[in-house]
Each structure stands twice: as C-alpha cells, then as structure tokens.
Amino acid sequence: MKRIAFIGLLFLGFQVTAQSVQSPSKQITLNFSLSKNGNPTYEVSYKNKPIVLNSRLGVKLKSGGDLTADFSIDSVRQRTINETWKPVLGEQSNIKDNYNELTIALSQKTTGRRINIIFKAFDEGVAFRYDFPKQAKLDYFIISDEMSEFNLTGDHKTFWIPGDFDSQEYAYNETKLSEINTEKIDLNNGIGLKSIAGKHVIQSPLMMKSTDGLYLNIFEAAVVNYPIMHLDLVPNEFKLKSRLVPNAIGDKAYLQAPCVSPWRTIMISDDARDIVSSKMILNLNEPSKIEDTSWIKPMKYVGVWWEMHVGKSTWDYAGSQNAQNAADGQLKPTGKHGATTENTKRYIDFAAKNGFDGVLVEGWNVGWEDWFGNWKEDVFDFTTPYPDFDLKAVNDYAKSKGIKMIMHHETSGSVANYERHLDRALELMKKYGYPAAKSGYVGRIIPRGEFHDGQTLVNHFNFVARRFADYKLMVNSHESSRPTGYSRTYPNYIAAEAARGTEFNGWSNGNPPMHETILPFTRLLGGPMDYTPGIFEIKMNHYDPKKTEQVHTTLAKQLALYVTMYSPLQMAADLPENYDRYSDAFQFIKDVAVDWQDSKYLEAEPGDYLTVARKDKHSEKWFLGAITDENARRTKVSLAFLTPGKKYRAIIYQDGKKAHWQNNPKSYEIIAKTVTYKDFIQLNMAAGGGTAISFEPIN
Template sequence: MPATASCAEKPLLLKSPSAAVTVRIFKEGDKGFFYTLSLNNQELIKPSRLGLSISGKPLLDAAAEPELLASKTITESFALLRYNYQQRSVSYKKYQISIGKNRIELAVFDNGCAIRYQLPNAQQVHVTAEQTSFVLDSGVRAWFFERNNNWKLKSYAGLWMQTRLDSLDRISATGPIQGKPIVAQLADKSYLFITEAALQHYSGMRLKANKNSLSVDFTEGDKGFFVQSGKGSFTPWRIIGLASNLNELVNQNIVEALNEKPDEYLYANTDYISPGKSAWSWITRREDYLEPAVEKSIIDAAAQLNYSYTLIDDGWEEKWKQKWQTLKELVDHGQQKNIKVWVWKDSKYLRDTAYCNAFLDTLNRLGVAGIKIDFMNSEAKELIDFEIGFLKAAAQKKLMVNFHGCHTSTGEYRSFPNEMTREGVRGAELNIMNEPIPAWHNTALPFTRYITGPADYTPALFSNRASTTLTHQLALLYLFDSPFQCIAENPVTLVNDPLYKPILPLIRNLPTTWDSTLVLDGSEIGSCAIIAKKKGEDWYVAAINGLTSETNITLDLSFVKGLSNYRATAIQDAKMGFSSLATVPSQLHKKKISIPPMGGFVIHLQPIKQ
C-alpha cells in the first residue's frame, strides 16, 4: 500500500473511486472520534461514533489525532455459485488510518463504505464493547424483522415490517436491540442498509436503537468475549450500503467483496459442491414419516421432477434401529435415480470435535452429499467459531452445509463455498406451527434478508400456504435465492395430483442459480415484488402481491434482447388452481397484468429454436 501519511489537523476526507461517496473522519474534543458519510455532498450518515473497548478501556488513543497512513484502489472480480459463476466486479478505495498506535481500515465504494478495527497484537484480546454507531435522519422508514419473543435474535426468524427509524428503540416488546440488516428508505426514495461482512472469530453484530441512532451490540453484553488475536487481526466489517433503487439494492456486492477468497488448499477440489433442487419430507410429514419405503417413493418422485437431492430431516437416527444401514440403502436407491441424500443433525451433538469428525467421516463414507445442522440459536462468538469450524470440517469430508437456527449471512459463502444456504429467515415451516406467514412478509424478503446472501426459506408449500395463492407460492421459487433450493411440497403430491400438472414443466426446469437478476418497475418493499432472472438464454419473470387487494402492473419486457425471437408461458392464479397460457411475448409486453390479492404470476421466456 503506497503511503500518503498526513496528519488530521482538519478532518480526513476519504473518497470512493468516482468521488461520489465521501467519508469524513474527525475528532471532537474529548468526546472521541466520529465519522460521517455523504453521497454527492449530501450527508446521509450524520456524525457517528467510532470506537472499540478492550478490557474496558478505549482502543483508540484519546490524545491522538487521526492520521492517514495509506490508500489504494482495489479492483477485483469474483465468480460465485449463486451467480452461476458469472463474473462480478467491484472497485473501491481502501484506507488505513492510525489513531495513536492503533489502526482503522475503511473500504469506500461508490455505493457505500465499510469500517473495521485492527485488534491489538496479543495472544488474547478481551472485547468488552464497541461504540460504532450509525446516525440517520429521524423520519426515514426502516425495515426490520420482528418476533416478540426471545427467539427473535436467536434464529432471525422474524416478520419483516417497517417503522420510523426513531421508533426502533421502543417498537419491540423484546427491547431496543434489532438484528441485521436494517434497510432504510430515505427521503428521496433511495435506500441505505446497515449490516456486517466477514464474521469470523468474533461475535455477531446486533444493532441497539436509541432514537435516530443505531450502535453495535453483542450477545455477550457487558462481559464481552475473548478473541485470539495476532498481528494483522481485524474485527468484521461494519457496512453502510447505498442504492438509488431496488435493483441496485438487490444487486449490490459489498458484502461478498469484503469476504476473503476461499482457502486454496481446503477447496482445491470443489466437484462435490453442486446446486440443485431438493425434496423434503419433514414439512408435509404424516404417520409414515421416515418410513424407508416412503422416503424411497419421495426419491422416485424427485427424480421425475429433475431434482438433485432429498433431505432426511429430524428423527431419522431415533426411528431407524439400524440407522447407518438404512441410510446407506436410501443413498444407494438415490444413486440409481441420480438423487443424492442430505441429512439433518442437531448441532449440540456436533460441538464435540471428535464426535463431529467421526460423524462427518461416516456420512462421507456412505456417500451422503450434505448436512443440515440446526439449533445454534445464537450469534455469540462461541457459536460463530463453531459454524466456521464446522464449515472447514465439512469441507475436509467433501460435504455441503445448510445452517438452520442461525443468524443471517455475512457473506461466509464466498470464503466457504460448501455453505450452500442458511436459514436466518422466517420461512415456510412457520405455516405448520400456527404462525402463518403473511404475503407482505414474502414481498419484503428479496429486498431485506436476501441482500446479505442465500436463504433456506423452503418455498412452494402449496398444500399449507396460509393466505397466499398457489401461484404466489410458485413465484417464491424464483424470487428467493438458494443454490440448495429445498422445495416444501411433497414431490409425490406434485407428480400425482392433477392440480399441479400445468406447473410441472417449470418445476422440472427450475434453475437454482442465476446469471443475472433485474428488479422491475412496480416493486415496492412489503407490497409487491417483480423480479426477472436469467439462466442461459431463458428468462423468468416472477411477481407476488403482498396486499389484500388486487394490484395492477404494466409489464415491460424491454430488457429481453430479441424479444420477438422468444415464446412465453404465463402461469397465473385461477379459481381452481393454475392458469397456463402459451403465448408470444408481445401479448405481455407493456400490457397491464392484474395480480389477485396475495397472488402471483410466473412467466417463462424461451428462445424459439430455429
């Protein structure tokens, strides 16, 4: 990094590559150190605290001044599974600032910034608090997830709703602490979000609200947590992202860019990492749940639908007297049908390293493809360490991973590509727990939870869909990203019930990774989500209505090059099920489409073969 040392007699001004974003770092007498963030000279983050407490004492030297040590422009490209390995490019300026003996790093993008602190060079560091805050205008609308019990911050499975930012400190029955991300809509209708990236060897960031300010908070509270530190150790990144519209919000790559590349040795061979659709018997279970013959019939139906996987969930180890023999029989049956097997496991049994390694080794020997582990129920450092250690252990055994009962993603899937998806979302399983999911929650998710990474919502629970329609449920398969897409409806039902015949071609050809994503006009968080996604030469347009009244949109397909060379299949809601219409795109382009209350539609655009 070329040094450009300068002492901050005046505030330090740190600019993005185009100079559109400016971060100002300054000291305010004995009050400490602060920053602001501006976009095109408009201040979006007002003076906000910087600081970290180590063993109860400030990391930053109150007698020192901020000094710019170095800066450089970083431009990189990366290709991730969730984008079907299409290249994504980012450019930002990375700054190193010293305050006394300690350093802060900032990454300033044209669409946001991120801040992290260098930890003291010591064998063990006791982090007792962090002062980093984010102060916004009081009146902005803020989207947050809510669940009025102590599960809220254990599993991040709350309903996404909105309020004024300055009421976040009192709106929740559980108190002023909120989970991440927080997504705010500013006065000019642009968006700002707050989250973190590269969460490893540390406690997860929560956000404590106080009027129009959010500040970093940890699960451990005042007792803090211990970090094995050393030269060059940093906290995770604290991110402020900016987007002028919902399309920019959904397509931002800041979270991923600030995670490290995968370990070349651990991931030298990634042939075992493969996206695909999965069957899942647990959510539609009956008295014969986990009977081997029933699971084999599910594998057979999954094969008819071009699935890649089936998931054996909770109870298999207790129900099967010869569990490994039975599991091997299912794996062998699946191999005949080109269906691989995943298994579920309560994480409490895997926290013993010896047991965990032996269990994973057995799964590997039997030919199991992946493991879904559950009930971490915390983002305390102890559980973050467990998750990262588990990803490494699973990679050594060539196993893919799906986390449940966990916090939201912070981009781990870039550093650990065997993480296929994770929960940290209020998904379809709540429909069978007398907590039905409202349509408006679904319309918020692509613009809130999913901006941090893939999520295992388990969409398409047609037979227990709460107040939503059948086509609403179908559309979720396209709106919700998850390279391991666990489809809730029983595949035997899909194959055998004539109700689903119109949508079976879509189910069979459903991609689970995408080349590109485009949010279309008419989308509004919590009201309507209309998103187009491309895979190869095919385009899919999916929409859902979150309102209890009909909504009308004008569908503009101008983004499809050579539209006249495509044919279209449109799936909409009908009185008794699905309506399927084969048509030409010109009959849909710039035409009004009505979406019924809590309904949806899906359009598949395919090139006409010459």
Template structure:
C-alpha cells in the same frame, strides 16, 4: 554551524513529528464521500455525505474492554493510505455468475495517548452503492489480548424515515415477522435492517466476513443515533482475540431505489476469495424431503409407529424424485436421539447411528441407482458440544455414503446453546450456555463448514448465524435459514403474511441465499388450515427467493395433483447467470428477472402483499433482435390468496411471443404472484 544546511533536516523533522491529517474518500461515481478523523477530545469518527448532503453525520468509533481502559478518546491520526480496485471475479454458483468489485479505499491509523500507545487502523471502502469499514488491530504490547466488552461503532443518521426490522436479543433468533416502523422508533434490531429516509434514500445496515467475532446487533441510543451491540457471551467479554486481528466489516448499502439494494454485491466483495478451490462436487439442485409430513403431524421425527424416516418411506420419496428430476431427497429423523425432550438439549443425538427401521447404506445405494442423492440432516438440539465431538466421523460417514449436502439444525432458544467454554482445539471443556450468534457459535459454524469441505460436503444450516457473504470464501456454505420460513405456514400463529416475502427480499435476502422451502401446492397447513398464497405465487417463490438448493416442500401425493405446476418446478433453474430487480416497493411487491446459467432463457417472478397489483415492467434486458416464447403461470380470474381454496388455486397458464421492446403487466391477486419462463424462439 551552517544554518542553511540544517534547514532541510529541521523541516523534514517537523513534518515527521506532525500528526497526519485525516482524509476523505469518495465513491468511483463521486456521489458518496466518507471522512475519517478524530475530534478535539480525540474521539475517532466518520461521516458520510451523499450528493453533497449529510447522510450519516458524525459517528463515533471505538471499544470498551473488560480488563483494560477504553479505546474511546485520546486518539490522533498517525497515518493514512489509499487504494482502489476495479476487478471482476466469478462465482461457482450464485445469483449472478460474475461480480464487479469497484471501490476506492482509505485506511486511517489512529494512535491513543497514554503509556500503552495503542493503535488501530480503520479501513474504509466506498463503492457506488455503499460503504464497508472494519477495524484492524496490529500485534502490540499495549493490547496483547483484546477482551472486548462492547464495540462502540455508531450510525448517526441525518434524517428520520421508515425501517423494516426484526428484534434482536429475543428467544426466537431471527424467526420473526418484520415490522415497518419509523426509524426513530427502532429499539434493538438484527441486521440486515433496511431503511428509507424522508429524503428518499434507501439504506441497509449489515456486516460482512463475520469470522471469530460476535454478531453485530444495532441499538438505538437516542434520536437517530444507533450503536453496535455485540451478541453476548458466557465469558463476560463478548469477543476475545489475541495478537493481530480484524473485525468484520460494517456495511451500509446506499441506493436511490429498492433495485439498488437488491443488486448490490458489497457483502460478497468484502469477503476473501474462494479458499476451497474446486467445488464442482456440489451441484445446485431442487429437492424434496421427508420433512413437511412431520410439520403436518402426519408422521414424527421420533421413533415409533409414526416414524417418518423409514427405509420404505424414503425409497418412495426417492422414486418420486427420480421420476420428476429432483436432485436430492432430504431425510430428517433417521438418526437416534429424537425421542424425548431434545429441544435445547440434544445430548442424546447420534450422528452415525440410525434407528432400526432406517438402513442408511441401503437407502444411499438405492438413491444412487436412481440418479438421486440423499441430503443428510444433523439436528444438534442446540448442543454444539455433543455435535463437535462427533463431527468428523459423522461427515466421514456421509462422504462414504455419497451424501454431498447436509442440512444442519440448532433448535434452541437464542440464549440456550449448549457449548464448551473452550477453543475448537480443546472441544470439551466445561459445558455452558451461549447465545446463538455469539463468538462461540460463529466459531462453531465455521468449524462445521471447514470439516464438511474436507469431506466434499456442502452445508445448509437452519437456526444459523446470519449470512455475511462467507459463501465467497467457503463456497460449500450454500444456503441457510435465518428467517421465518415456510414451516410457519404449517403451524404458525399467525402464518407468514402476504407482505413477508416482499419484505424478506429487501432485508434477510440481502445477506444471501435462504432455504425458505417453498412449493406447498396444496396451500394447506396443519389440520387443513389455509396458507395465505395463490398457486401461482408458490411458483414465483422459485425466482423471488434465491437458493442454490430449492425444495418442493409439499407431500409427493400433493405435488402429483398439480402436474402443470410441478412441471414448472422441475424446469426452473436453481443457479443463475444474472439477477435483476424490475420493479418493487419494500413489503408490498417485487418483480425479479433471473437468467439461467446454462442457457439463454430468462425467468421472471412477481409477488405482492394483500393488495392486487399489476406493475408494468420493461423487457429491455432481453437480447435485442431476438424473439422469446414466454410461458406465463399467473393468477386466474377471481383468484384470491386470502380467499377460499377454490379462489387460491385459480391459475392460468398461457404463452406469448415477446421481445426486448415489449412490456409485461401481469395481474397478481391478493397474496398472489406469477412466474414467467422466457425461452429464445427457434
């Protein structure tokens, strides 16, 4: 035997038999490095280093199941692949028109010891401003159906600091005032949860592409070690998936300043491209609605003498919308089912039958003649079973009536969604209670979006599952609520504090657009109770809070009392070519600039907490060598958003000539703000 001839074969066999080595992937700018590996006990883990210093230390990966051994230990690395991207894509609408996707990728395949020899791939993408990773399960005999009891993904921080968060697992879904606490004091929180470490690094933890899976909460296990906690399910297993499947991406935004969090596009980039094709049937717009009067208790959703959604009342709103160039009129309470106890019940809702005093066909036709469209409304009362049974005819009816946007509602306690314990294909099995952001509700919302798209309808769900960037894949998912909105200024105890919006910008709004429903120019809630805001701040919301559908929430009679401010709301765009953070401190203040998609105009909005401020911001983003006419709506002398009504309504409107060489330092009163329109001079 020729031993020398066999040597290459033997060496090749040795390399084939040896386990692959884990690898490290760095961000394109080289500042962030992520390593994937398995330790001596076979526990798969990752760790993140930023500028050569540990940021997320050894953090375990894995799963437990309701009917199988855990995927926790006994892993070996059996394969690695790398990839990278440097592309740009266009949004049909959004905070910015073009999105850059620049990342490096490492995919590591782990195989578990044992007879089943189960495998899973962890795909890690590293951007200059953060990371995203997901688990990819192949179809395999050792795990034909995954009944996931819990995902064991950890986030083990290297430093304490402070965090901005809302509780998860409580009854009021996402509708809480954010708490500012030490990171080490967190318990179980929703995402996005935003942090600043003692070393000055800003982090925000969230997820992207939440499809057919349970929402991720984050629970502090001990010290600075956090772990995923999936939203519950009536089935016991929190997620049930068969065959090959991918989990949502787990995302960590990483920045040196709040600006970096605000301008990140990681969640969008981790979603699939547009699946709907041409969506030009949806136009970003501003709207008014038969809504605020119900929250003030001037009228009711229910039928009877106080019924708000009547033909006559809606036509009056349409007249006002046409006069002031609003694109739509929201009508809540038009359909049968609002009488009696519908909260968390919803069994009596019809989505095709109107109350006798509302003529849907006549009102729709009247709106069309006025150049306005109705914005439909579907409140389920948390009864997804009843809604899904009527979904197709309900959407078909709206399409016939020329309705291209629907606001949804799912008003129920978080664990009180009435659902069918079956797949969408079998829409009515046994009625059960589900959590508002468990796998069944994720399936439900996706089903609504897909059916709506078939009828050229955009959706804006309230009491939703959180945004995870799916608007890239399904651009008709234009906005949603998912936080404490302006209705709390009508009746909340307490109302939204001045710090609320400067916090939302770096927490909830990092995940996507929010239908906050701003524009309460009267600054009065139910019973005349004062809203913590100045008049100028209400205008700033149209720039600070992004949504491609923006409401002017106040009563038409109240809006008409402020013609100069109403003119700004008519003027300000709802769609943008670019969005920049000029200056900010989380929970304290923020100054944002956005460029109109249809012109060369820029808009700047500033909001502050309960402290007066005048941050100086550079205008170097403006075109060089061009002069702009700046119209400024600002808090007047003596303005005070926490004072009496006279002080709240003090506003100054002035004009200046500005260029890219100038700076602005506009004073904001306590609970105040300002808005600026910068139009190129002719």
C-alpha cells in the same frame, strides 16, 4: 480484469485531523475526523445530502483502557480497487468489485497502542472495520463493547425484527424509527426460544426508507471470530449503536493481534433495486479458500419434511411421551414415523420421475423422542438410524435411480456434542455418497449460557463449513447465525435458513404476505436462503379440518419465489401427491434453474413488491418472478433483458382473476405466448400473489 492503484501518504498526528473518501461514482462521500479529545468519528453523504451525521467509532476493552479516544493520526493510505471475480454459484457469472479505500493509522498518545480504521466506499454504500496490528502493547485482549454508531438524519420508515440473540425467526415490523418497541410485538409467534435483549434492541440487516425517498440499509460483512452485531436505538434520537452479543460470562470477543473486526456496512441509494441487487457484502469477504470447487453443485430437492410440519407424520419413531422411557428401555414404534425406508423410496421415485437432484430425509436417526426443551447434551450421534430406516438399502435404491441423498444433522443446540461426533458423521456421508447435509440448531445452546449469535457459535458455524470442505461436502444450516457473505470464502456453505421460513405457516400465525418482499432486502443480502417454497396445498385444514393455519400466499406466488428468493439449493417442499394434483403448475418448479448467469432486478420496493428476471447459467433460458404483498398489483415490465434477434416461448403462471391469498389461494391460470426483447408483459397479481414466467428460445 484487474486494476489496482495505490497512493501512500504519511502525516504527523498534529498536522492532520480529517480525511475523506468517495465512491467511484463520487455520489457517496465519507468523511473521517478526530475530535479535540482524539475521538475518531465519521459521517456520510449521498449526492451532497447528509445520510449519517457525525458518529463515534472505537472499541472498549475489558481491561487496560479503551480504544475510543486520545488518538492521533500516524498515517493515511488510499487505494483504488477495480476487479471482477467469478462466484462458484450465484446470481450472476461475474461480480464486479470496485471501491476506493481509506486506511487511517491511529496511535493512542498515553498508551502507545495502535489501531487502524479501514473505510471502503462503493457506489452502493460504505463499509468500515477495525484493524488491530501486531504490537507489543496489544496482544491478547477482550472486547467488552464496540462503540460504532449510526447517527441518522430523520425518522425513517424501518423494517425491523427484535434483537433476539437466539433467533431471527420473526415476521418483520414496519414502523418509523421512533416507534420501534420490542415489547409491543406479538410473541405468540411460534418461536420456541426467545432471548430479546431489550425494548429498543433490533437486528441487522436493518432496511430503511427516508421521507425523501432514499433507501438505507445497515448490516455487516465477514463476521469471523467475532459475535453478531445487533443495534441499540437511542430513545428519542435517530441514533443506532452497535450491540455485540455476549458469551456466557458477558464478554463479547476474545482476540489476539493481528486481527480485524467484521465490516460495518451502510448501503445508500435512491433506487431500491440498487440495495436488493448489491454484492457489497460478498465483496467484503475473502475469496474462496477452496482450490478445487468442481464438487460444489447446485441442487433441487424434495424430502421427508413438510409432512411432519402438517402433522401427517413425526420425526420421532417411538413418540415423545413414554415409549422411549418404558421399563424395558426399548423403542416402541407409534406407526407415524415419516423417515422409513419405504416412504423414502417413494420420494426417491418422485424425484427421479421429475428430474430432481436429491432427497432430504429428516428424523432418520435415533434420539428425537425426548430432547426438545430439556437442554439435553447427548441427544444424537448422527450415525445410528432408527430400526425402520435402512441406510444401505436407501442409498442403493437412490443410486439406482440417479438420485443423491441429503443428510440431516439436527444438533438439538448441543454444538459441543456435534463437534465431538462431526468427523464420524462426515465419514458416514462419504461412505454412502451424500453430497450435502442440512444442519439444525433448535433449542438452547450447549455449552450452556452461549447464544446462537455469540462469538463461540459464529466460530462453530464457520468451522463446520470448513470441516465439510475438508471432506468435499456441502452444508445448509438452519437456526444458525445469519450469513454475512462467508459463502464466498467457503462456497460449500451452500445455503442457510437464519430467518423465518416456510415451516411457520404450517403451525403458527405464519408469515404475512409482505414477508417475502422484505427478505431480499435483509436476510438475503448476506447469502442464499433455504426458504423451502413450493407449497401448493395452501390451507392446513386439508390435513385436519380443525386447523386454521395456512400459507399466506397464492399458489402462483409460491412459484415466483423460486426466482425472487435466491438459493442454489431449492426445495420443492410440498408432498408429492399435492404436486401430482397440480402437475401443470408443478412444471415451472421442474423447469426453473437454480444457478444463474445473470440477474436483472426490474422492480423493487421493500415491503411491497419485487420483480426479478434471471438467466440460467447453462442455457439461454430466462425465468421471471414477481411478487406482491397483501395488496393486488398490476404492472407492465419490459422484456429488454432478452437477447435481441431471438424469439422466446413465454409460459406465464399467474393468479386467477378471482385469486386471493386468503380466500381463493389456489386459483391460477397458465398462458403461453411468443415474445421478443421489444415486448412488454402485463403482470396481474392478486392480493398476496405473484407471477412466474419461463422464457425458452425458439429455434
């Protein structure tokens, strides 16, 4: 279905200084105006209540003046879009894209330069971007700053992480806007590289809640050939300013007209479910540029990974201290290397036995011994295996078992080296039938002086997705800039990490129980996350009695995360032997789908709880995941999402009566019952706990 209505109007600059656009529901209104000095500004209201007060717009240029003032309006154009599109992989089979658009064409009186500001009003929020048309007086130019402001109405409750140009791997802080201070957070948090930009600099997406119960989210969409936007809080005010990540010499973006900036987005609702279920970020990205997407498949996988995080084995073959640099220059094995042919075959057997699609192997290739922390450029060639990893033998064995191997490309932050070797690495994947790779960007970036969130790296991450597409391969990036919906344009960009994931529970202070209740309101708005759930052996003293680290959830919550944390690429992250000990609970991971026909967000409150029901894309099965923070929770949910007239066998995986994330995390119980769409189910979640349910139709 597609319906587009156009209305074109032309105005002279001295006749018009204000325009407005409303969402299709008319609940959200955005007003645009020019000040007496020709400064472009905007404001936003929701149900006639001010949300964003008068806020500046514009960009600063490195030379030739700024595009911030002295404007007049040349023309105004409005149009309405109402259409539906089908994602290749997603939370639902069809996504509605319905908005009203307002384009303001501006010209600068003294310079004659032109810029368009485009606004879109959706039912869940508004978006705006800068459009630089082709023109003689603005060809190549450098952005030195962006003046986009978000002037808020009060001291909202805020879920924030520091404005670190190199990492999003922080636990969230829950404070008022006025209490944001990056100097007061615990930096002994396991993050190896920190580039925090200032005391009041924070990252987007920024999730907020006003004192009168409105939910707000500031983010961005379609970041292409542009740096990531962080946010500057103006002290003693409730105002946020855009903060673009610089390159090695302090410039923000190199552009040539015609071109556009990313979309700046503001989501607004009095129902938190509208925020967490929004597809606005995806809608603001271009449609898929891949014509044949038949090779893009969801995957459920296991892998040689968690055993390194818990200390059972290592990524390196020879040890990082002296073996590689021995006098004879030979690699001498330590005996702890995880990525061996035999160990990989063990994971392949486990995957085949339990119906998984793939096996990831980290540490298979030479170079792991001495790179970390040394800012070394030529670490990996992405094609040479260690002596104890036989690429052909592993591939042949996996093929005989019907299992696909997932390649691992740790770049060591040296993106220049990765790009030099990329085609050879992808050719190797094609040769051995690898459908996907997990890439990593641990450490300081090379070219030196660049940040993970700068324009250079944004272009690199997007380029890698495009190059993988050329080879009909999928990519899952870790330690990359956070996604902003580019997976719509290149759906082979199947997942990313770009947030504090599960591994931090293995060797740091971990992720607090509320962490997973915030990520769906922040990181996951931009695209699927490879969070690597499914850890059953919760406490790390299982591997070493001296260890005190643990996963900050119950076992039942680990199951629920497969539903609440959307990704078409889901890992059963624990060790095979741990799943064998809890085979009845493991059944849910074996059963749960990863690609969805429909999703229903039943309950939501950022930082507190989330309950989601999803329907498998290829069957009539439904799955439900419910999670809570550090507080135990009882709730009753309606099963009205089930098909009327059908009976379902519900298998409920829930916390035991005395379960607790810290004191008794592995206590769970499994209950089976027959239900219909008329029924309600009582969910009993322990502190840091959750519930997972599978619903299978009874024929």
